[in-house]
Amino acid sequence: MSVPAVRRGRPGYDQRQILEIAVQVFIEHGYDATSVSSLAERLGLSKSALYHHYASKERLLELALDEAMGSLEAVLHEPGATVGPAGDRLEHVLRGAVRVLVDKLAFVTLLLRVRGNSDVERAALERRRAFDDQVTVLVRAAQAEGSVRADIGASVATRLLFGMVNSIVEWYRPTGPEGAAELADDVLAVALDGLRTH
Template structure:
């Protein structure tokens, strides 16, 4: 009886370009955790040799850097766009929230990974530094809106900033693009809750009728 030849793993240039390789790597990082994922894990998931992965990147750290930069670049663009706007700070803050929701929807796996970064490597510490720059801008907008009388003054601006973007960031835990609402509708919902609140405004009461004297 003859034995079927065994097909060896593909070597050299893989059947993945960098973009598709990065998409799979981010999926695995989000499933297993970055630190718990080895190059061997990625090799098995991709069905290619580790040397084929190294054809595109220097290692796991570079994959992480490319992934978190994808999220951070989107947020930075939203921040630059907001900084170029004129008008009241509260309106610019709402614009930034809306644009951030769009970035999250469009780059969901990358933003999800960014929010799980803890600063254990040089790449992670660099990502956290860029996040702090974004957070500083949010805090400054909140402070300006408070000075203009558009944000309540009995809550610390830093707390407002964290609560506001805590709401945005929580979308990564449950939002799924397939079958869910689009980015515009999701941004509308977030802004209504964040800037208007949950409570339905009371219906206007009819003016009392004037009683005519007999």
């Protein structure tokens, strides 16, 4: 029985790496402007080899958006987001959202650029709206318990908070785990206590 030959040279990309590179290409050139041919070329694969891994370009988008949204939604189900005073739960959700953005920077960047041009995109926008609604309910509960100021509407407050959080994808570049934790501290500090000295 012969020993299988060791594969030499550049190894092929696995399923996961193909998804990650596709997400990168979608971000650089725009999803609509990216053809399967150009994607295959970037991966050094034939189109049929690419189709062997993923049924379509849209399937890659769907998986990427699902991973980004799924990670954000998971934060809402963590004990820190479901047990305790609403103010503490809100803080947990904000910190968790920053963590997801840093961990899944490219996937969330893609999610935030989605404009609703297809069923897959509209489904992702719908999940984003449902996520925002759940955070708004949390802000309202924190206002009712007195831990969050009630002179700003819960819906506007949620949008401003996530405006700040989501902007991270525009400028944050990973530099190490400390970077991410410090970033979350900074976001929490501005969001909860503001920039002004007291």
